[in-house]
Amino acid sequence: MNIKKFLSIKIHKSMIQAGIPSKYNVILRSCKKKIFGNYQINGIISAAIHLKINPNNLAKKVVKNIKLNNILTNITVSPTGYINFFLKKEWLSNQINLLIISKKLGLTKNIISKNIVIDYSSPNIAKEMHVGHLRSTIIGDSMVRILSFVGHNVIKSNHIGDWGTQFGILIAFLKKKKKKINFLLSDIEKLYKQAQKKYITDINFTKLAKYYVVKLQQKDSSCLRIWEKIVNITMNYNYQLYKKLNIKLNHHDTMGESKYHDMIPNIIKDLKKKKIAVNNNGTLMIPIKGVQNKKGKLMAVIIQKKDGAYLYATIDIACIKYRYDFFKADRIIYYVDSRQSQYLNQIFQIVRNAKYVPNNLQLEHHMFGMILNKNNKPFKTREGTNIKLNHLIDESIIRSKNIILEKNPLIKKKLLEDLSKKIGIGAIKYADLSKNRIHNYIFNWQKILSLNGNTSLYIQYAYVRTISLLKKANINLNNFLNLEINFISQYEFDLAVSFLDFEEIIFKIVEKGTPHLLCNWLYKITVLFSSFYENCNILNIKDTKLKISRLKIVLLTSLFLKQGLYLLGIDIIEKI
Incomplete structure (x- = not known):
C-alpha cells in the first residue's frame, strides 16, 4: 500500500470537516526526529493564514476529526500548527504480515495496463559500444523491469542506425579496396576510421559514399549483402555484451532504421500534401514554428536531400508512426542524452502536427547527463578516446x-x-x-x-x-x-x-x-x-x-x- 496516500486521503477529509477549504492538500512527511513521531502533517499553517485562525487551534480541530484510532497513536500538535503522530504497533504488525504473503510486496494500486515503448541503448553499427552507451542501456533496462513489474505491457526497442551515411562510407571503402568481410567488429571499426578519414579528405570518395547511401536505400542487392554482414557482426557482439551486463535485450528487440524504410515515400508524400513539408531548392524540409536558429531565422528539419537520400529525422518520424500504428503505443519513452532534447522535441511536434499520433499519446524524452572523470571532464582514456564498455x-x-x-x-x-x-x-x-x-x-x-x-x-x-x-x-x-x-x-x-x-x-x-x-x-x-x-x-x-x-x-x-x-x-x- 501507499501509506502516505492512504493517510493523506483520510486526513484531508478531517481537514475539510474542520472548515479548511478542499483546495488545501495534506502535506505528509516523515518526521526528521523520530521522538516526535513517524509522520508529520504540514499545510495547516497556510490554511490558517487564509482563514485568519491561529494555526495551533486549527490543527487541534483537525485532530479531533481524525478517526484513525486503529492506525495512529500519540497524535500531538506543535505550537506552530504541525501535527505529529506514530503508527500503532498492532496495525504495523498486521501490515508486515500482509507484505510477507503479498504477491508484489504490498503493491495494491490497480493500474490500467498500457502499451509502453522504451527506446534505449541504440549502439552504433560498425563500432564497439563505449562508456557513452552505458546510461541509456542500464537506465532503460531498469525502467523496462519496473514498468513490467507494476503490470504494463512493455515493448523494448533497441533502435540502431543501420541505414545511414556510415554505410555508404563503409560500402564504398570495402568495394574500392575489394575486401571481403570475414573479420571481427574491432577490425570493422578500424576500417571505418580509415574510410571516414578518406570521406573527409577525398571529394571523389565523398561522392562515391553518397552514391552508395542512395543505392542501399534503393535496396541494391550487392549493397544489402555487405550491409547485412556488418549489422550481424556488430549486433552479435552487442548481444554477448548485453548478456554479460544482465540487460534484457536480444535480437527480437532490435529495430533498425531499415525497418521503417518502406514507409518513408508515403510519409513524405503525405507531409507534402498536408503542406507541412516544403521544397527549398530541391531539399525537402519542415519549418518548426516558434524555433529560431542562431541567425534569427526559422529553424527547419530536413527530411530529404537533393540527391533523394533520407535523413535521421525522416526515419524518426516514421518510427513514431510505426510504434503507434503497430504496437498501439500509449506511451513512448526515449532514453537519449540531453544533447538531443531540442531535436526530439521537434520530431514530437512534427508527428503531432501531421496527426500521426493522437494527443493523448505520451511522447517523453527522459534525458540524462554525462559520465565524468575526477577533473569534471568526459570519462575517457588517457589518450582521449572513448572507453570501450567491455573494457x-x-x-x-x-x-x-x-x-x-x-x-x-x-x-x-x-x-x-x-x-x-x-x-x-x-x-x-x-x-x-x-x-x-x-x-x-x-x-x-x-x-x-x-x-x-x-x-x-x-x-x-x-x-x-x-x-x-x-x-x-x-x-x-x-x-x-x-x-x-x-x-x-x-x-x-x-x-x-x-x-x-x-x-x-x-x-x-x-x-x-x-x-x-x-x-x-x-x-x-x-x-x-x-x-x-x-x-x-x-x-x-x-x-x-x-x-x-x-x-x-x-x-x-x-x-x-x-x-x-x-x-x-x-x-x-x-x-x-
Whole structure:
C-alpha cells in the first residue's frame, strides 16, 4: 500500500470537516526526529493564514476529526500548527504480515495496463559500444523491469542506425579496396576510421559514399549483402555484451532504421500534401514554428536531400508512426542524452502536427547527463578516446576479484569468478542508477566498489546477512505468518515503517523514469537493517515469539532487497 496516500486521503477529509477549504492538500512527511513521531502533517499553517485562525487551534480541530484510532497513536500538535503522530504497533504488525504473503510486496494500486515503448541503448553499427552507451542501456533496462513489474505491457526497442551515411562510407571503402568481410567488429571499426578519414579528405570518395547511401536505400542487392554482414557482426557482439551486463535485450528487440524504410515515400508524400513539408531548392524540409536558429531565422528539419537520400529525422518520424500504428503505443519513452532534447522535441511536434499520433499519446524524452572523470571532464582514456564498455566491465570484475581475495584468500576459484562478476557489474550499474539521471556524475572506482555507503556491494552484503540469518535459524516462517510482530526496540520498528514506502517509490519512478529513487530507498532500508542487526539479538534469544518476530523482519528485508536489486538489473549474492 501507499501509506502516505492512504493517510493523506483520510486526513484531508478531517481537514475539510474542520472548515479548511478542499483546495488545501495534506502535506505528509516523515518526521526528521523520530521522538516526535513517524509522520508529520504540514499545510495547516497556510490554511490558517487564509482563514485568519491561529494555526495551533486549527490543527487541534483537525485532530479531533481524525478517526484513525486503529492506525495512529500519540497524535500531538506543535505550537506552530504541525501535527505529529506514530503508527500503532498492532496495525504495523498486521501490515508486515500482509507484505510477507503479498504477491508484489504490498503493491495494491490497480493500474490500467498500457502499451509502453522504451527506446534505449541504440549502439552504433560498425563500432564497439563505449562508456557513452552505458546510461541509456542500464537506465532503460531498469525502467523496462519496473514498468513490467507494476503490470504494463512493455515493448523494448533497441533502435540502431543501420541505414545511414556510415554505410555508404563503409560500402564504398570495402568495394574500392575489394575486401571481403570475414573479420571481427574491432577490425570493422578500424576500417571505418580509415574510410571516414578518406570521406573527409577525398571529394571523389565523398561522392562515391553518397552514391552508395542512395543505392542501399534503393535496396541494391550487392549493397544489402555487405550491409547485412556488418549489422550481424556488430549486433552479435552487442548481444554477448548485453548478456554479460544482465540487460534484457536480444535480437527480437532490435529495430533498425531499415525497418521503417518502406514507409518513408508515403510519409513524405503525405507531409507534402498536408503542406507541412516544403521544397527549398530541391531539399525537402519542415519549418518548426516558434524555433529560431542562431541567425534569427526559422529553424527547419530536413527530411530529404537533393540527391533523394533520407535523413535521421525522416526515419524518426516514421518510427513514431510505426510504434503507434503497430504496437498501439500509449506511451513512448526515449532514453537519449540531453544533447538531443531540442531535436526530439521537434520530431514530437512534427508527428503531432501531421496527426500521426493522437494527443493523448505520451511522447517523453527522459534525458540524462554525462559520465565524468575526477577533473569534471568526459570519462575517457588517457589518450582521449572513448572507453570501450567491455573494457570497463572487465576492469570492474578484476578490481572486484582483488577486493574479494583480500578478504578471503582461500576462496574457491569458481565462487571467486561468480562473485567478482556479480559484484563488479553490479557496482558499475548501481553507480549510474543511484544518480539522478538528469545530472552529470563523476566516476570513481574507490567509491563504487566500497563496502560502505550507497553502493551495490553494501546492499548485496546486507542481503548475504539476511540469508545467513534465515539459514542459521532453520525455521519455517510460513507456519507463523499470522503471529504478531513484537516491536521491542526502535530499530526494528523504524525498519518496518520504512517498508511501507515501497509502493510510493515505485510509482514515482513509473511516472518520472527516475530509478535513483529506488536506489535511495534500498540504501535506506539497508542502513536501518544494519542498525537492527547490530543492536538487536536475533538468533540467540530465549523468547521464541520475539525470535520469530525478528526473523520475519529479516525475511521481509531479504525479499525487498532481492526484488529491488532485480528491478535495477543487479544480481544478488548469497555468500562472500
